[in-house]
Amino acid sequence: MPERSPGRRVVITGLGAVSSVGIGVEAFTAAIRAGASGISPIQSFDTTGFPYVRAGEVHDFEPRDILLNLDPGQWGRSSLLAAAASRLAVRDAGIDPAVLARSRAGSVMGTTSGESVVLQELSEQWVGDGLKSLDPSLVAQLPASRIAAAVNSELLLTGDALTIPTACSASNYALGHAFDLVRSGEADVMLAGGADAVNRLTHAGFYQLGAMAEETPRPFDTNREGILAGEGGAALLLEPLDDALDRGARIYAEVLGSWANCDAHHMVHPDSGSIAECIRAAHEAAGVTPGQIDYVCAHGTGTPTNDATEVQAVREVFGDRLPPVSSIKSMIGHTMGAASGFGAVICCKAIEEGFLPPTANVVEVDPALGPGLDPVPGKARPARVDIVQNHGFAFGGNNVITILGRVS
Amino acid sequence: MTTAQAPAQPLARAATAVRPLVITGHGVVSAAGLGLGPLGELLAAGGPGHTGPQGDDAADYPPRAVRTVPDFKAADHLGRKGTRHLDRLTGLGLVACKQALDGLGASGAAVTDADSRRTGVVMATSTGSIQSLSELARDTLVQDAPYMVNPSRFPNTVMNCCAGQIAIRNGLRGLNATVAGGRLSGLFAFRHARVALSQGRAERLLVGGTEELSAPAAWAWHRTGVLREQAAVGEGSAVFMVEDAERAAGRGHTALAELLACEVGFYGATAERHSLATGLAECVERALVRSRVAVEEITTVALGATHHVGLDRVEELAVESALGGLPGAVRIAEALGETYSAAGAFQVAAVLAQWHRDPAPSGSVRTALITSVGQDGNAGALVLRDVAGH
DSSP: OOOOOOOOOOOEEEEEETTTTTTHHHHHHHHHHHHHOOEEEESOOOTTTOSSOEEETTTTOOOHOOSSSSGGGGOOOOHHHHHHHHHHHHHHOOOOOOOOOOOOOOEEEESSSHHHHHHHHHHHHHHHOGGGOOOOHHTTTSSSTHHHHHHHHHOOSOEEEEEOOOOOHHHHHHHHHHHHHHHHOOOSEEEEEEEEOOOHHHHHHHHHHTTTTOOOOOTTTOOOOBBBBBBBEEEEEEEEEHHHTTTTTTOOOEEEEEEEEEOOOOOOSHHHHHHHHHHHHHHHHTTTOOGGGGEEEOOOOOHHEEEEEEHHHHHHHHHHHOOOOOOOHHHHOOGGGGHHHHHHHHHHHHHTTTTTBBBBOOOOOOOGOTTOOOOBBBBEEOOOOOEEEEEEEEEGGGGEEEEOOOOO | OOOOTEEEHHHHTOOOOOOOOEEEEEEEEEEEEEEEHHHHHHHHTTOOOOOOOOTGGGOOOOOSOOOOOOOOEHHHHHHHEEEEETHHHHHHHHHHHHHHHHHHHTTTTOOOOOTGGEEEEEEEEESOOOOHHHHHHHHHHHHSSOEEEEEETTGGSSSTHHHHHHHHHHTTTEEEEEBBBTBBBHHHHHHHHHHHHHTOOOOOOEEEEEEOOHHHHHHHHHOOOOOOTTTOEEEEEEEEEEEEHHHHTTTTTTOOOEEEEEEEEEEEOOOSSSOOHHHHHHHHHHHHHHOOOOGGGEEOOOOOOOOTTTTHHHHHHHHHHHHHOOOOOEEEEHHHHGGGGHHHHHHHHHHHHHHHSSSSOOOOEEEEEEEEEEEESSEEEEEEEEEEEO
């Protein structure tokens, strides 16, 4: 079991979001609080022949509006989403970009499908004129590692530029690793988060696995059908508490602890016992007890399997007194590698502004999920929130839990 | 080239000495064959490993040299159960891990059920299985309906598939990471393991990299023009069991080599103050300082960017500027081809294979520097020390 390691206290002082419900953390938060929907008919690829045609695309993302240093023509969509979210997080943190560039600063970015839109274009070239026609400049944009490289290039950072392709828990993993780099003194500022883009292959795959909803994601609802894919970029700026205090920064939350484990059981079926173990270990790492958790930001994909497994795992740890458990995927879809990054962003705002993020589209909470489950249906509810628990699970059995808390 | 412009305070802070880690197990699947022995022989002989495309799409390769793992079938090593839908990348990684774990059994350091929660995986890959990804992406365009991708193969398209399968096959329930840093991926895996172990996130980690060749991957390399005309592209997997040196000694685990500092940096085209070469030289200098190793102690340099247009020169210039030369240079690319995400792990394997083949004279301590640099701006250096001499 984890021991609480000594080291510097680490806080989150900047937030960036490029999402289907809003660009910038204020627009994103206002939309989430209102229970808005970012789901719409897919525009980014031809959906002819697909039975289901909806996703959470970011239609109004214009990279040039946000990015100062990257040439959008040289980078894939996931990289641009991550770099834009990171640029917004730096602005939000109020750090002078020139000072940041001279600091020991870097980025850790999570992703599920990497540069999936680039892959889609390359596969079209393959089908069109054969492998010998692959565009070299597109090939250069394909590696997933480009996502963190884009963040460092945009912000002129010279520290670690690491992409974590640990599928749909990746940005929670990235947050945990960035936390370790800062608290251990390996880095002084880190951008952590993730990015993914809506694409044809992921859409086909979710559909073929029988995991996709036709119209609307409804986590925790009796009539939930499954996932709708989403996209976006989420970023959080981490620095030592002492540095944040010295510069008079607004502090959203402290990273109290995190834990990662692996089901080692099945590639796509989650395991509640293993998730419960991960939650307990995260509590221990953070030095908190279940009774102190005010809110759980669920993985909450809206598939019958995920929600039942997740609620069961939470019950194993919390017993009969469940904290509110909600899923923002009900509004932005499953943004994959960015999902738990968006979760962490809204957790920070929940602590700062005092609200419980909602699960939109819930008509009737599934009684099969058991008594006492409060998914905060519809719209956000005002509440004092001091300590939150953010979930991320993934194909491959990769579970990651982070615990964030108010700095008083 | 100089590192004098670097700000003084960050360097001073970064200079904290690292706790030594140790390698206690190894698995290698390469164009030289299985294990460290054949790799050591191949490097000593100086020729190429196995050449010639493998697999169903062998006829579709570009006119470009390759180094491949000959006649590789995962089922030959792992049994038929559960191997039907595995792609080549995951198969190579699984077999390298099996070797590493089987070797531990012989030395009494096997992973028991009780250890399984504290034993994890850090696997380097920057694109995942290009074969799985490209074939399934192609299926969405050429099948009767665009959703007709094989649901049994779809999970192979996530980049953590290999690490997840390693955990499943071997019951490893601890931290499970997949790391992508382009050509630096392998060094990032070692650096990630160092940070994770130091923060108490695991007791032991299988750390390495894996890459597969296929016609789409070979064409992608061929089309980019980043490799010299005669350069080969390669594949394979190298994996090491890594743990804290002191704890390993306490448990009676036999160390094969010590892993010291692994320092990385990003020096993209827009970074001020640093060219890629000065950036790499700084990483080397920092890695030596944090390893408490003097320049004169380096007996081997394992280079990663060999055969990359321009980049090979950047790497050699940087190392020469930091060390004053290229002592005992090992260039794995001739034997194994360009192995991208797996290159860092193969560079470590190559040094271990040499040390294994030619034991050190008693009393002497051999120390290696492993360097890596990528077109994307990533650069890094790792220090490895032989334990045979002391």
